[in-house]
Structures are given as structure tokens and as C-alpha cells.
Amino acid sequence: MASDEADVLIIGAGLSGLIAARTVLAAGFTPLILEADTRVGGRILTEDLAGLPMELGAQWIGDTHHRMFALAAELGVETYQQYDEGETSYELAGTGILRGNEFHDRFDDELAELETVLRRLDELSAEVSPATPWTAPHAAEWDAITAGAWYDTQGLSPVARTLLEICTVGILAVPTVEVSFLHLLFTIQTCGVTAELFAESEGGAQTTRFVGGTAEIPQRLAALVTDHLVFDAPVQLIEHGTDSVTAHCRGGRTARGRRVIVALSPMLAGRIMYDPPLSGYRDQLTQRMPNSAAMKAFFVYDEPFWRAEGLNGQLISDIGPARMSNDTCIEGDGHGVILLFLEGEQARTHAHWSEADRREALTTELVRHFGDRAARPLHYIDGEWGNRQWTRGCYNANCGPLVWTTYGPALAEPIGPIHWASTDTATQWSAYMEGAVEAGERAAGEVIAALT
Numbered sequence: 001m002a003s004d005e006a007d008v009l010i011i012g013a014g015l016s017g018l019i020a021a022r023t024v025l026a027a028g029f030t031p032l033i034l035e036a037d038t039r040v041g042g043r044i045l046t047e048d049l050a051g052l053p054m055e056l057g058a059q060w061i062g063d064t065h066h067r068m069f070a071l072a073a074e075l076g077v078e079t080y081q082q083y084d085e086g087e088t089s090y091e092l093a094g095t096g097i098l099r100g101n102e103f104h105d106r107f108d109d110e111l112a113e114l115e116t117v118l119r120r121l122d123e124l125s126a127e128v129s130p131a132t133p134w135t136a137p138h139a140a141e142w143d144a145i146t147a148g149a150w151y152d153t154q155g156l157s158p159v160a161r162t163l164l165e166i167c168t169v170g171i172l173a174v175p176t177v178e179v180s181f182l183h184l185l186f187t188i189q190t191c192g193v194t195a196e197l198f199a200e201s202e203g204g205a206q207t208t209r210f211v212g213g214t215a216e217i218p219q220r221l222a223a224l225v226t227d228h229l230v231f232d233a234p235v236q237l238i239e240h241g242t243d244s245v246t247a248h249c250r251g252g253r254t255a256r257g258r259r260v261i262v263a264l265s266p267m268l269a270g271r272i273m274y275d276p277p278l279s280g281y282r283d284q285l286t287q288r289m290p291n292s293a294a295m296k297a298f299f300v301y302d303e304p305f306w307r308a309e310g311l312n313g314q315l316i317s318d319i320g321p322a323r324m325s326n327d328t329c330i331e332g333d334g335h336g337v338i339l340l341f342l343e344g345e346q347a348r349t350h351a352h353w354s355e356a357d358r359r360e361a362l363t364t365e366l367v368r369h370f371g372d373r374a375a376r377p378l379h380y381i382d383g384e385w386g387n388r389q390w391t392r393g394c395y396n397a398n399c400g401p402l403v404w405t406t407y408g409p410a411l412a413e414p415i416g417p418i419h420w421a422s423t424d425t426a427t428q429w430s431a432y433m434e435g436a437v438e439a440g441e442r443a444a445g446e447v448i449a450a451l452t
Contacts, residue, residue: 002253006032006228008447009247009257011235011272014042015433016421017263018221019440020447021228027448031225032255034247036234036390040222043394043423044433046213049381052330052337053213054298056383057394058433059328060206064192065434067441068217069208075220078211080331086312088200089369091319093158097368099311107159114160114199117151121195125188130427133186134408143405147184148176166316166323168198171205171431173292173343173395183399190430200316205432211331217433230255234390237273238262238418245417259447263421263440265291265397266411268390278415285407288400289424291393293347297322297340297362297382299374304329304336306370313338315369321350321361325369335378338366351384358382396431397424412442417450419443 008024010017013035021031039045045057060082061068072079087100095103104111128136136142151164168176171187188195193203210216222229230253237248238260245260262269270286277283304327306313313327322340329337340362342350350358359380366374385394399408412425421443426435 004032004230004253004255006030006255006257007259007451008032009034009245009255009260010263011238011247011260011269012036012042012263012422013040013218013222013229013231014263014422015044015218015221015436016423016440016443017042017261018218018225019437020261020263020421020444021225022221023441023444024447025225025228027444029448029451031228032257033225033229034233034235034249034255035229035231038231040229041215041218043385043391044214044218045383046215047381047383049298049300050379052300052333052335052379053215054381055214055328056296056381057385058214059209061208061433062193062203062205063207064204065208065429065432067437068434071437072210072217075217077216077220079208080211082207082209083327083329084312086307086310088312088314088316091315091317091368092162093318095159107157110157110160113156114164117154117156117160117164118195118199120154121185121188121198125185125195128182128185128189130186130190130430132408133182133189134405136182136185139182139405142185143180143182143402145181146177146401147179147181150181150184151176162318163200163316164198166318167200167202169344170324170341171197171202172398173294173347174398175344178400179398180401180404182404186399186404187430190427190435191432192428209331214433235272237275239275240417243417258451259417259419261419261421261443261447263443265289265393265422265424266420267291267397268392269420269422274418278418279410281407282410282415285403285410288403288407289397291385291391291397292395293344293351293386294394295342295347295351295382295384297342297358298328298380299338299340299362299366299377300379301336301338301373301377303334305373306336306338309371311370313370315365317365317369320365321346321358322365325366338370338374340365347384347386351386355382412439414446419446
């Protein structure tokens with residue numbers, strides 16, 4: 001049975017874990033990454049489809065994702081802009097199919113109501129610290145209700161309320177009735193782009209893509225620490241003392257270190273056994289931060305035919321199966337690619353369908369919005385995250401009612417030699433790749449300080 005030693009053990013080779021390992025190594029300490037899967041990237045997953053990179057996981061960075069832009073430049077990964085020209089196709093509250101201009105003309109008053117609600121969210125979220133949301137003056141009140149319940153009290157028309165729900169679920173990947181209102185306000189503050197995050201523009205959070213696919217980032221990071229990376233090593237038990245840790249992996253491998261960074265989502269971190277056991281306070285937190293549910297489905301065509309018709313490849317529908325889509329064509333390639341999003345209940349429901357049935361239902365939806373040519377793709381691929389053993393959901397973890405105010409301080413606070421890092425623990429752009437980098441740097445900084 002293999003036995004390893006390092007200064008710092010890192011559990012998980014997602015973006016946070018890789019960033020932490022690189023940072024620790026640069027500070028003169030020896031890291032060892034124990035990855036359960038046979039690949040790096042975690043919630044980043046690029047798969048080849050007929051020579052084209054399809055992003056089943058994280059795909060975009062936004063205008064204010066400064067860490068990610070800097071990281072891509074350092075690693076030599078080029079970027080390009082997300083296509084966004086033309087009209088969106090709408091299908092909401094029994095309207096039938098409406099193109100963007102007609103939709104906005106018909107529902108101008110309702111959209112003005114929605115804008116008022118978004119500005120009210122900005123006012124309330126200004127009271128919330130992304131580092132300590134439980135300290136907000138109205139935290140107890142806001143954490144006791146769901147985001148959906150608050151939305152329902154705002155007097156929105158059916159069209160505006162439906163649009164707000166779809167756009168919010170597009171960010172959180174769970175229904176708004178499962179998320180506390182305080183968590184919604186935290187999300188606005190951690191992203192720093194106002195409540196436009198829940199508008200159709202998504203606050204500029206999805207403007208830029210990576211040449212060659214997002215997986216270029218973790219793969220190039222892994223190449224920098226390849227001598228410190230072990231695959232197929234799921235950690236089952238972490239023994240810890242005052243200044244030492246031992247990780248026990250399935251199959252008998254052990255690793256010893258002075259500190260450990262658990263770079264997993266809170267739910268997955270809670271599935272590891274600890275000796276001595278962690279406090280019930282920490283364990284109760286991890287029980288209450290489940291990963292959300294998301295699925296992406298890609299249709300590849302011979303060309304982006306919708307562009308010639310003045311459309312941007314985006315749909316917003318309350319009929320579905322997908323609630324949203326976009327044009328995800330690859331720069332320098334002539335194929336047309338439409339990506340459909342199934343998030344929250346849509347992902348949970350359709351994950352149980354066969355791929356053939358999902359494809360048929362999604363094809364029918366695309367034909368409604370983009371015409372008969374949408375029925376003739378060259379290729380199709382989809383990917384659901386709940387069934388992936390080492391991820392169990394995507395995009396992120398969300399807090400339901402009373403979680404922040406009851407257990408919030410346990411999320412990122414080190415416990416002896418154990419430190420926590422994942423995008424879910426970030427205070428800037430939590431749930432995004434930008435947040436994963438911040439969390440990895442923060443945890444590595446804690447460890448370096450403790451060992452220096």
C-alpha cells in the first residue's frame with residue numbers, strides 16, 4: 001500500500017485545489033493533491049464532440065473576473081467574446097413565441113415592474129457583507145423566508161414573475177423556494193454586479209470563453225504540479241492532530257502532512273470521516289448545503305442558421321424542457337452550436353429520462369423557436385451532474401432558510417489543521433470559477449501563514 005508525505009495535503013483537483021497547490025508550492029512548501037476521479041477540473045468538464053470542445057461544466061468568465069483573466073493570460077489560454085447579437089425568442093405565461101422586440105413592446109410595463117424589483121434588491125443587498133452575511137441588520141428576518149416567497153410579495157405580473165424565476169434559477173440552479181432570501185442577497189453582493197445578475201444580461205457574468213475549452217485552465221495548472229498529483233484516490237478518512245494530518249484513501253493509500261486543504265463542495269467535504277469527529281455545528285452545515293442541479297445539452301448544426309434570421313440563439317421559455325438557451329458557436333469554426341440549459345427542477349426531472357427522450361423533447365422545443373432546420377442537427381451531447389460520483393451536482397451549493405444565520409461562520413473557518421476551499425466558500429464571485437480561484441488562494445494563504 002502506497003504511503004506519501006507532504007507539507008500540505010489537498011483533497012480535490014478542481015480549480016480551488018489546483019490553485020492552492022500551486023500557491024503552496026510557490027511558497028516553498030510541498031503539496032500533494034489527492035483526487036478521487038481520473039481527471040482534473042472538478043466542475044469544469046470539456047468533452048470532445050466530433051472535434052469540437054463541448055463545455056458540460058463551467059464555461060464562461062465575466063467582465064470583472066480579474067483573477068481568471070490573469071490566470072488565463074499566465075497559462076497562455078486565449079479568450080474570445082460570447083456571441084450576443086440579434087433577438088431573443090420568448091415563450092412565457094401563455095404568450096406563444098414572441099421575438100425580442102415584440103416581447104419588450106408588448107410587456108413594457110411589466111418589465112418596468114421587474115426593473116423596480118431588481119433595484120429594490122440592490123438596496124437591500126447593500127446591507128449584506130459577503131464575508132459575514134449573518135451579521136446584516138435584517139439577517140434574521142431575511143434568512144427566515146425564501147427568495148421565492150419574497151418575489152411573490154412584490155406584486156409582479158405573471159410574465160415578470162416568471163421571467164424573474166427563470167433568470168434566478170439560471171444562476172442558482174435550484175427553485176427560488178429552496179433558497180433563503182438572505183442567500184439571494186449574498187449572491188448579489190458576492191458577485192458585485194448588482195441585481196442585474198438575475199436579469200437577462202446576467203450582470204455581465206457570461207461574456208468571455210476560452211479557446212480550446214475551459215478545461216485548458218485546469219489541465220495547464222495540473223501540468224505545473226504534476227509531480228504532486230495522485231488520481232483515483234478518494235479520501236475516506238482524515239485523522240488530525242494539533243499540527244499533523246493523515247488522509248486514508250480507498251484502496252489503502254495513505255498520505256501524511258502538516259496541514260490539509262479540503263477543496264470540495266461543503267456537501268462532499270461532509271461525506272469524509274474525520275478522527276476526531278468534527279463538531280456537530282460543522283456537520284450540520286454540510287448537511288444543509290446540497291449541490292444544485294444542472295444539465296447542459298448541445299445541438300451542433302452545419303451552420304448557425306438562426307443568425308441570418310436576426311436571432312441570437314437565445315430562448316427563454318416556461319414550457320421547456322429547457323428554460324434558456326444560447327448560441328455557443330466556437331470561434332474559428334463554421335458549425336452552429338446551440339446550448340440548452342436545464343436547471344433546478346428541469347434537471348432533476350429530465351435526468352431520469354433516456355438520452356433519446358431528452359433529445360426528442362429538446363428538439364421539439366428548438367423547432368418551436370428556431371424553425372424546422374433545428375430538427376436536423378449533426379451531433380448531440382448532454383451531461384447531467386447529479387449522477388457523477390465525485391461531484392453530485394452543479395453549479396454550486398446554496399443555503400436554504402436559517403442556514404446562514406445558524407451555521408454561516410462554520411463555512412470557511414479552519415478547524416485545527418483542516419482548511420476549506422471551494423467556490424462555495426468564496427466571498428467574491430462565489431459559485432463561479434473566479435470564486436474558486438479566490439477560495440484556493442485564501443486557503444493556501446492560511447496554510448502558509450500557519451507553517452511559516
